[in-house]
Amino acid sequence: MRVLVVVPTYDERDNLLPIAARLHAAVPEAHLLVVDDGSPDGTGEVADGLAAREPWAHVLHRTEKAGLGAAYVAGFAWAREHDYDVVVEMDADGSHAPEELPRLLDALAGADVVLGSRWVPGGRVQNWPRWREALSRGGNAWTRTALGLPLADATGGFRAYRRHVLDALPLDDVHSQGYCFQVDLVWQAWRAGHRVVEVPITFVERVRGESKMSRAIVVEALWRVTWWGVTSRRSRDRLPTGAGRP
Numbered sequence: 001m002r003v004l005v006v007v008p009t010y011d012e013r014d015n016l017l018p019i020a021a022r023l024h025a026a027v028p029e030a031h032l033l034v035v036d037d038g039s040p041d042g043t044g045e046v047a048d049g050l051a052a053r054e055p056w057a058h059v060l061h062r063t064e065k066a067g068l069g070a071a072y073v074a075g076f077a078w079a080r081e082h083d084y085d086v087v088v089e090m091d092a093d094g095s096h097a098p099e100e101l102p103r104l105l106d107a108l109a110g111a112d113v114v115l116g117s118r119w120v121p122g123g124r125v126q127n128w129p130r131w132r133e134a135l136s137r138g139g140n141a142w143t144r145t146a147l148g149l150p151l152a153d154a155t156g157g158f159r160a161y162r163r164h165v166l167d168a169l170p171l172d173d174v175h176s177q178g179y180c181f182q183v184d185l186v187w188q189a190w191r192a193g194h195r196v197v198e199v200p201i202t203f204v205e206r207v208r209g210e211s212k213m214s215r216a217i218v219v220e221a222l223w224r225v226t227w228w229g230v231t232s233r234r235s236r237d238r239l240p241t242g243a244g245r246p
């Protein structure tokens with residue numbers, strides 16, 4: 001099983017090498033793809049240095065900050081071109097512990113998509129302010145209500161997909177830019193009939209660098225999820241496997 005861990009970066013210079021080292025120690029056979037959006041702090045050059053030293057590390061440079069969604073779509077296309085079997089999403093800031101990745105990969109034995117979940121029993125968050133936890137719990141509650149998606153944590157960004165799931169999704173047609181990209185993808189995968197499983201994780205808030213979460217990202221997520229809910233209300237039931245988006 002060839003595994004590619006896609007890590008989007010924007011101004012993560014001090015975080016990238018530690019997380020890459022932890023990943024390689026935890027899952028030595030996995031490859032890393034850093035998708036950097038021209039970070040002003042030089043993260044792209046740090047990634048180039050890593051890729052020059054390590055055969056398991058790769059870099060995709062993009063010219064401007066275009067959001068998490070676009071970075072992942074580019075990373076997934078690269079995974080497809082290079083024929084990986086499993087594609088993992090993971091943040092660069094240490095919030096997602098690579099030491100927990102083997103558990104996610106193990107769960108793929110009985111699933112097509114495995115979500116690292118903060119809000120199932122056994123999952124938790126360390127060092128988040130109360131407003132951030134309320135936003136995540138509230139966002140997930142709204143996602144369940146609006147979309148009928150039976151998941152505790154559809155907004156998280158630590159997850160593993162079997163490649164065939166991504167191959168079947170119309171990635172060129174994904175317009176979600178910010179963090180609602182996560183909801184978009186898992187909702188489409190679930191509707192297409194793929195098996196989605198949640199595995200508890202401990203999410204640790206970053207200690208270095210700054211969060212890119214913004215009001216614009218929250219607003220985009222709210223209107224998109226609401227819009228998807230309204231436009232799909234009459235066809236909420238899951239589609240047979242392989243069917244496209246509504």
Ligand SMILES: Nc1nc2c(ncn2[C@@H]2O[C@H](COP(=O)(O)OP(=O)(O)O)[C@@H](O)[C@H]2O)c(=O)[nH]1
Binds near residue numbers: 008065095
């Ligand atoms: N390439 C790219 N990466 C991004 C962008 N926005 C956020 N990221 C990365 O996505 C991951 C999660 O972002 P973060 O700011 O930690 O969000 P938070 O954990 O929700 O506060 C980090 O690795 C960021 O560097 C973007 O526009 N482009």
Ligand SMILES: [Mg+2]
Binds near residue numbers: 091
């Ligand atoms: Mg973070």
